[in-house]
Amino acid sequence: MTSRSQARLGRSVLLHLFLTPLALVWLFPLWMMVVFSTMPDNGIFSPGIELLPHDNFLDNVANLQRDTNFIGAIGISVAVAVTYTVLSVLLTSMAGWALARYEFHGKGAVVAIIFGTITLPYAVVLIPQFIMVARDFALANTWIALIVPPLFNSLGVLFMRQAFSMMPAELFDAARVEGVKEWRIFLFVALPLARPMLAALAIILFLASWNNYLWPLLINSQPGAMTAPVALGTLIGLTKVSWGGIMAGAVMLTVPMLIVFVLLQRHFIAGIAAGAVK
Amino acid sequence: MAAVTLTNVVKRFGVFEVVHGANIDIADGEFVVFVGPSGCGKSTLLRMIAGLEDISGGDIAIGGKVMNDVEPADRGIAMVFQSYALYPHMTVEQNLSFGLRMNGNPKPDTERRVKRAAEILRIDELMQRRPKQLSGGQRQRVAIGRAIVREPQVFLFDEPLSNLDAELRVQMRVEISRLHKELGVTMIYVTHDQTEAMTLADRIVVLKGGNVEQIGRPLDLYNDPTNRFVAGFIGSPKMNFIKARIVGRDARGVVVELAGEEKTRIVQPLAGAAPEPGSKVVVGVRPEHFGNAGEGDADIAVAIDVVEHLGGTSFLYAKTANGEDVVIQRDAAKVPDTSEIIVSIRKSYLFDEKGLRLR
Amino acid sequence: MRTQNATAYRFLTPYLLVFAVFWIWPIVSSFLISFQATRTVPWRFAPTFNWGRLIGDPAFYNALKNTLLILVIQVPVMISLAIVMAVLLNSPLLKARGLYRFAFFAPVVVGEVAYSAVFRLMFSLDFGIVNKLLESVGLAKIDWFSNVTPAMALIMIAVTWRWAGYNAILILAGLQSIPEDVYEAATLDRVSKLKQFLYITLPLLKPVIVFCAVLSIIGTMQLFTEPFLITERGGPGGGTETLGLLLYRQGFRSLNFGYASAVAYTMAGLAIAITLVQLWLTREPK
Ligand SMILES: Nc1ncnc2c1ncn2[C@@H]1O[C@H](COP(=O)(O)OP(=O)(O)O)[C@@H](O)[C@H]1O
Numbered sequence: 010m011t012s013r014s015q016a017r018l019g020r021s022v023l024l025h026l027f028l029t030p031l032a033l034v035w036l037f038p039l040w041m042m043v044v045f046s047t048m049p050d051n052g053i054f055s056p057g058i059e060l061l062p063h064d065n066f067l068d069n070v071a072n073l074q075r076d077t078n079f080i081g082a083i084g085i086s087v088a089v090a091v092t093y094t095v096l097s098v099l100l101t102s103m104a105g106w107a108l109a110r111y112e113f114h115g116k117g118a119v120v121a122i123i124f125g126t127i128t129l130p131y132a133v134v135l136i137p138q139f140i141m142v143a144r145d146f147a148l149a150n151t152w153i154a155l156i157v158p159p160l161f162n163s164l165g166v167l168f169m170r171q172a173f174s175m176m177p178a179e180l181f182d183a184a185r186v187e188g189v190k191e192w193r194i195f196l197f198v199a200l201p202l203a204r205p206m207l208a209a210l211a212i213i214l215f216l217a218s219w220n221n222y223l224w225p226l227l228i229n230s231q232p233g234a235m236t237a238p239v240a241l242g243t244l245i246g247l248t249k250v251s252w253g254g255i256m257a258g259a260v261m262l263t264v265p266m267l268i269v270f271v272l273l274q275r276h277f278i279a280g281i282a283a284g285a286v287k
Numbered sequence: 288m289a290a291v292t293l294t295n296v297v298k299r300f301g302v303f304e305v306v307h308g309a310n311i312d313i314a315d316g317e318f319v320v321f322v323g324p325s326g327c328g329k330s331t332l333l334r335m336i337a338g339l340e341d342i343s344g345g346d347i348a349i350g351g352k353v354m355n356d357v358e359p360a361d362r363g364i365a366m367v368f369q370s371y372a373l374y375p376h377m378t379v380e381q382n383l384s385f386g387l388r389m390n391g392n393p394k395p396d397t398e399r400r401v402k403r404a405a406e407i408l409r410i411d412e413l414m415q416r417r418p419k420q421l422s423g424g425q426r427q428r429v430a431i432g433r434a435i436v437r438e439p440q441v442f443l444f445d446e447p448l449s450n451l452d453a454e455l456r457v458q459m460r461v462e463i464s465r466l467h468k469e470l471g472v473t474m475i476y477v478t479h480d481q482t483e484a485m486t487l488a489d490r491i492v493v494l495k496g497g498n499v500e501q502i503g504r505p506l507d508l509y510n511d512p513t514n515r516f517v518a519g520f521i522g523s524p525k526m527n528f529i530k531a532r533i534v535g536r537d538a539r540g541v542v543v544e545l546a547g548e549e550k551t552r553i554v555q556p557l558a559g560a561a562p563e564p565g566s567k568v569v570v571g572v573r574p575e576h577f578g579n580a581g582e583g584d585a586d587i588a589v590a591i592d593v594v595e596h597l598g599g600t601s602f603l604y605a606k607t608a609n610g611e612d613v614v615i616q617r618d619a620a621k622v623p624d625t626s627e628i629i630v631s632i633r634k635s636y637l638f639d640e641k642g643l644r645l646r
Numbered sequence: 647m648r649t650q651n652a653t654a655y656r657f658l659t660p661y662l663l664v665f666a667v668f669w670i671w672p673i674v675s676s677f678l679i680s681f682q683a684t685r686t687v688p689w690r691f692a693p694t695f696n697w698g699r700l701i702g703d704p705a706f707y708n709a710l711k712n713t714l715l716i717l718v719i720q721v722p723v724m725i726s727l728a729i730v731m732a733v734l735l736n737s738p739l740l741k742a743r744g745l746y747r748f749a750f751f752a753p754v755v756v757g758e759v760a761y762s763a764v765f766r767l768m769f770s771l772d773f774g775i776v777n778k779l780l781e782s783v784g785l786a787k788i789d790w791f792s793n794v795t796p797a798m799a800l801i802m803i804a805v806t807w808r809w810a811g812y813n814a815i816l817i818l819a820g821l822q823s824i825p826e827d828v829y830e831a832a833t834l835d836r837v838s839k840l841k842q843f844l845y846i847t848l849p850l851l852k853p854v855i856v857f858c859a860v861l862s863i864i865g866t867m868q869l870f871t872e873p874f875l876i877t878e879r880g881g882p883g884g885g886t887e888t889l890g891l892l893l894y895r896q897g898f899r900s901l902n903f904g905y906a907s908a909v910a911y912t913m914a915g916l917a918i919a920i921t922l923v924q925l926w927l928t929r930e931p932k
């Protein structure tokens with residue numbers, strides 16, 4: 010073996026020796042979530058160290074369902090996240106298309122307002138949004154309250170504007186010369202070409218809606234109207250609840266997303282990384 | 288079938304004016320090439336004709352009808368783009384039929400037109416492929432096919448060959464010529480390559496910095512350029528320009544003395560008024576218009592730097608006594624082996640200091 | 647391009663409507679509300695009512711102090727960790743890259759509630775796995791929830807776990823956009839790997855790192871769920887109460903919208919200041 014390849018091997022071993030424990034520590038909470046979700050409560054609150062799953066998962070789900078209507082809440086979460094994702098992708102890709110591909114009066118102002126306010130904290134709009142939706146529109150505890158206000162998110166506008174402006178302009182000019190109407194150019198030329206970007210955006214938006222906590226907590230606090238994270242959150246800190254059940258709920262919220270993450274990792278990472286290429 | 292008329296056409300991007308009042312008349316069925324260096328406004332003019340850019344001033348008429356506010360699709364034009372602009376997610380067939388399908392054209396007619404275009408361009412075999420699976424030349428054919436399918440009155444080409452390699456470029460040039468003969472419609476073709484312009488055009492429009500410099504048939508531009516720019520742009524290798532001075536006038540024309548060549552006089556026929564004796568002028572000589580000593584209007588001595596052999600002909604890169612660079616074209620057999628030679632000027636052009644032709 | 651006002655606005659209007667109603671108007675409205683006394687009906691304009699109270703409110707200073715403390719400790723630690731993760735994940739020597747990526751990036755998809763619940767359980771005093779492990783190696787167990795310092799540490803640990811991978815993704819994307827030949831040239835010039843990292847990688851990554859820092863600061867500044875769920879409404883005794891929690895308590899427990907809006911605009915002021923610092927740090931050299 011040459012000294013060069015020996016040095017490489019040495020560095021490689023060192024790298025793995027450092028990274029493996031770190032990775033295990035990072036996986037530990039997720040692993041423990043799964044382990045807890047399969048243990049009976051008296052197992053969780055016992056002195057021994059348990060690091061392997063048991064077989065109590067379904068009992069825990071039943072316990073959770075007894076504490077709160079979690080299955081119903083999951084149904085709401087799924088419906089809301091799907092609707093929100095579809096609407097947000099549609100609205101923001103239309104807006105991104107207009108900003109990327111048309112000259113119009115007021116374009117500079119629109120861009121300046123969208124981008125100039127993007128780093129303002131969400132906390133700033135929380136109270137007026139709440140007053141508006143709960144008091145003025147009297148929409149608290151409805152699906153509309155969960156779906157519509159978060160549609161303001163401009164991430165998609167940014168993302169799709171970037172995607173559309175990277176496409177060659179001549180492609181759309183060619184369609185224009187052929188007499189294709191603008192909305193058909195958008196629908197049949199631009200959107201199909203943006204499919205990978207749309208996938209990335211949809212995943213990110215779905216995840217955001219699925220995990221959203223603060224707004225649903227404020228606006229939909231009635232038992233029948235809660236999303237799954239809110240329903241689960243109400244149990245944390247109560248005394249007579251099943252922690253095995255809470256962990257089962259956490260698993261049900263998390264594992265589907267982990268599977269999506271593994272299957273669509275490329276789109277996922279593209280979606281997140283695109284945040285940095287403003 | 289349609290003529291295209293540009294009247295005082297102006298284009299501004301914000302405060303920048305990039306086309307300064309173009310007047311161009313294109314006859315029905317004519318093949319006109321817009322040529323000029325990169326950035327001179329060729330594409331902008333073409334895109335205004337297509338309706339892809341607003342017209343800031345003046346009028347554009349197609350078939351006698353002013354088109355300024357008419358949608359691109361309703362102008363009776365079709366356009367072929369430099370990047371081909373094929374829809375990557377559609378097959379060749381779908382690419383060809385997309386515009387017709389989107390506009391609700393009856394299906395049998397669409398199929399007929401697509402079939403005809405495919406036959407004309409010999410791309411029948413490629414119909415189910417996607418653009419990614421095609422070579423550059425094939426993509427170019429599909430792009431042209433997409434224009435043919437529209438059955439337009441005017442074809443617009445924006446540098447359609449500049450993404451092809453040299454050999455394919457020649458081949459496609461011939462095809463486009465053939466297509467023009469076959470279809471007999473008006474074609475407007477933009478390029479920065481003067482060879483393409485010379486070989487394709489019925490008439491050439493030379494542009495520079497947003498101005499029309501000259502319009503004319505290829506050989507007219509070659510033989511009778513109106514200014515130094517056109518003279519330099521048309522012809523390859525470029526015309527040589529040598530500093531000179533007016534020394535007087537005789538019966539045959541003005542008498543010019545080349546800088547650094549006190550004894551060399553050239554007499555240029557001149558119809559118009561001659562500049563004052565002593566005023567500075569420029570003499571233009573094409574590389575192919577140098578001859579053997581004694582065979583032309585005047586002889587000059589040059590020192591050869593480099594010789595390029597192309598086979599049949601050779602190019603001598605040389606310096607005049609005054610240190611000016613000139614290129615001289617010679618038959619390969621007649622390349623001298625000495626470094627100092629005398630050549631004659633067989634034909635020359637005279638330009639004033641501003642670059643205007645004196646004739 | 648042709649000017650196409652009608653077409654452009656047809657595409658834009660649906661989004662702009664939502665954007666105006668649920669973002670722009672609330673931004674303005676929140677500012678106005680912060681100058682009103684909102685616990686009387688009708689609300690009345692009282693410019694110093696909330697802001698005056700804010701300046702003298704120990705609860706505000708406590709929340710501000712906690713928030714800033716988390717910011718100055720947690721953000722640098724997390725960003726450094728994220729840089730390490732990204733650089734190592736990018737190493738050509740790494741085997742089973744997918745597994746490591748999964749380990750570090752997985753927390754990105756985990757919801758706040760789910761992971762808050764897990765952390766709460768893992769760190770509980772008598773039966774938490776963390777204390778059990780500490781004891782099993784002979785260390786004293788820590789009462790994470792009753793003392794301020796461990797409680798703050800717990801919040802920082804949780805947030806770091808959740809967000810380090812996210813930042814690593816951004817930094818990794820930045821790393822992968824650095825052309826390989828820069829390093830090849832440096833290697834030929836006998837620049838050591840460490841020096842390559844310090845003098846090539848880090849400077850080229852600066853914009854991404856600054857971007858991550860700004861995102862993290864603005865995110866951490868609004869920290870709510872973790873102190874709400876993990877340390878039980880900012881406990882012990884307000885020891886982990888953040889500005890986000892104070893806003894929630896004032897706005898939605900006491901329904902004191904005016905005061906809560908003043909707190910919100912304090913956050914906005916901080917965010918604007920930080921964004922300006924970012925713009926200054928990443929400005930193009932003239
Ligand atoms: N959309 C635009 N905005 C501003 N300036 C432009 C735009 N398009 C072209 N120009 C400018 O107009 C001039 C002519 O451009 P163009 O017609 O593309 O040149 P050519 O096709 O002859 O190379 C150039 O100086 C170019 O920079």
Ligand SMILES: [Mg+2]
Pocket residue numbers: 329330331446
């Ligand atoms: Mg051009």
